Amino acid sequence: MSGQSKKFYVTTSIVYTNAPPHIGFAFESIQADVIARYHRLLDEEVFFLTGTDEHGAKVAKAAEEEGKNPKEFVDEISKKVKDLKKTLNLSNDDFIRTTDKKRHWLAVKKVWLKLKENSDIYKKKYRGFYCSGCEAFVTKKDLKNGKCVIHQKTPEIIEEENYFFRLSKYSKKIKRIIEKDIIKIIPETRKNENLSFVKKGLEDISFSRPRKDLKWGIPVPADKTQTIYVWNDALINYISALSYTENSKKFQKFWPADVHCIGKDIQKFHCLIWPGMLLSLGLPLPKIIFVHGFITVAGRKMSKSLGNVIDPFELVKKYGTDPVRYFLLREIPPTEDGDFTYEKFEQRYNSDLASGLGNLVARVLTLAEKIAIKSYNPKIIKPKVDKTWKDYKKALDGFKFNDALVSIWKLISFCDKYIEKERPWELLKSQKLKVKGQKLEIILNNLLFTLANIAQMLRPFLPETSEKIFRQLGVRPTAKKFWEFKIRKSKPLFPRLK
Numbered sequence: 470m471s472g473q474s475k476k477f478y479v480t481t482s483i484v485y486t487n488a489p490p491h492i493g494f495a496f497e498s499i500q501a502d503v504i505a506r507y508h509r510l511l512d513e514e515v516f517f518l519t520g521t522d523e524h525g526a527k528v529a530k531a532a533e534e535e536g537k538n539p540k541e542f543v544d545e546i547s548k549k550v551k552d553l554k555k556t557l558n559l560s561n562d563d564f565i566r567t568t569d570k571k572r573h574w575l576a577v578k579k580v581w582l583k584l585k586e587n588s589d590i591y592k593k594k595y596r597g598f599y600c601s602g603c604e605a606f607v608t609k610k611d612l613k614n615g616k617c618v619i620h621q622k623t624p625e626i627i628e629e630e631n632y633f634f635r636l637s638k639y640s641k642k643i644k645r646i647i648e649k650d651i652i653k654i655i656p657e658t659r660k661n662e663n664l665s666f667v668k669k670g671l672e673d674i675s676f677s678r679p680r681k682d683l684k685w686g687i688p689v690p691a692d693k694t695q696t697i698y699v700w701n702d703a704l705i706n707y708i709s710a711l712s713y714t715e716n717s718k719k720f721q722k723f724w725p726a727d728v729h730c731i732g733k734d735i736q737k738f739h740c741l742i743w744p745g746m747l748l749s750l751g752l753p754l755p756k757i758i759f760v761h762g763f764i765t766v767a768g769r770k771m772s773k774s775l776g777n778v779i780d781p782f783e784l785v786k787k788y789g790t791d792p793v794r795y796f797l798l799r800e801i802p803p804t805e806d807g808d809f810t811y812e813k814f815e816q817r818y819n820s821d822l823a824s825g826l827g828n829l830v831a832r833v834l835t836l837a838e839k840i841a842i843k844s845y846n847p848k849i850i851k852p853k854v855d856k857t858w859k860d861y862k863k864a865l866d867g868f869k870f871n872d873a874l875v876s877i878w879k880l881i882s883f884c885d886k887y888i889e890k891e892r893p894w895e896l897l898k899s900q901k902l903k904v905k906g907q908k909l910e911i912i913l914n915n916l917l918f919t920l921a922n923i924a925q926m927l928r929p930f931l932p933e934t935s936e937k938i939f940r941q942l943g944v945r946p947t948a949k950k951f952w953e954f955k956i957r958k959s960k961p962l963f964p965r966l967k
């Protein structure tokens with residue numbers, strides 16, 4: 470590879486540290502991980518960022534409830550989020566914390582001062598509806614029957630003096646940016662939602678809160694009575710992690726982001742406020758904002774009070790990393806809401822992993838162990854493999870993780886049918902040694918070649934399983950052509966769940 474390879478920058482949103490990470494964030498970070506690994510497979514130079522959003526009144530309150538100081542509290546939660554890397558086998562290159570005074574705070578201050586210099590930050594008295602769930606002033610557009618659409622809470626009326634960001638100034642430009650896909654919002658339904666917001670005209674938004682109400686946060690430069698409010702803090706992580714403050718080589722290389730992966734609840738901030746800030750800063754805009762839905766549990770919203778919050782650590786402990794990755798990517802639609810149940814999980818595990826992939830690998834390797842394969846001629850299955858690669862790439866380029874997996878599993882079932890048709894075990898028993906040798910060799914050639922390609926396609930999705938298959942085949946994932954196998958059959962990949 471030359472040093473000229475294309476760069477690719479992908480981010481998750483940063484996890485709000487008022488509670489430990491649940492399965493929803495696990496889903497988002499696994500999606501982002503697949504994107505990162507896929508682009509590495511395409512030989513691009515990838516930077517994959519995740520991290521934690523640690524300021525705000527809700528964090529301070531959660532800490533107080535546990536009798537901890539906020540720093541102590543966020544250190545613990547942030548560590549849990551960081552631990553997801555190992556548990557979910559994430560390949561993130563960096564992890565940014567908004568309490569990082571060196572990397573993050575300096576960037577936040579730099580942005581603030583630049584926005585102010587451009588007259589895009591000003592102070593005014595403000596009276597408005599405030600939703601404590603959103604930790605934000607909300608407008609009538611955010612309310613339904615007088616309640617916050619997200620939190621089903623009646624907002625309080627608050628009057629205070631805050632700094633505002635002149636978002637209204639960028640309304641027309643942002644509308645055009647979304648319309649023309651200059652920032653491509655995926656899926657289309659989310660693009661249309663944001664367009665309908667921006668068409669009503671964007672209002673200026675509060676960028677600070679009085680220090681007395683929000684102590685746990687970054688102070689406004691040169692005004693100790695005010696704390697910087699979430700947008701000009703959390704959103705900056707995408708550039709602070711690249712050392713925007715020093716205008717580093719890393720920043721120049723990787724910004725703008727190629728993909729921001731986010732949940733639907735924070736799309737307005739990313740699709741409307743963030744572009745406004747970047748326009749004011751004169752920085753390039755992210756290319757894609759990919760919005761996923763929510764995970765329900767047995768049809769119900771996850772919540773502490775219902776006691777149905779799925780802990781990703783527990784789930785991985787019970788089933789293993791790759792089965793969890795597989796289930797979420799295969800069962801939950803990439804951009805819609807999806808449902809989790811243990812029944813569905815175990816059903817997918819047994820049918821797709823144990824009986825599907827695991828069984829095929831075991832079957833082929835049992836046969837391959839018994840004969841020496843000298844020639845290389847995978848002609849029979851090659852067109853099918855090529856077609857699968859085409860479908861797979863098309864699906865992944867469109868962020869359709871489930872469709873990419875479907876195409877791999879179609880190839881798996883094609884192999885099963887091929888084995889049933891050719892009945893190689895009968896050839897193995899046959900007395901006509903010459904015929905048996907040649908025909909068997911061709912069949913196994915085709916199957917091993919296909920398994921190696923399946924392992925390659927699985928690299929972004931099930932990295933550990935992919936490695937195990939390559940090891941059993943005795944070929945390297947980086948091989949240009951898959952042949953010269955050195956079979957080393959091992960334990961079943963996915964023992965059936967009882």
Ligand SMILES: [Zn+2]
Nearest residue numbers: 600603617620
């Ligand atoms: Zn709310």
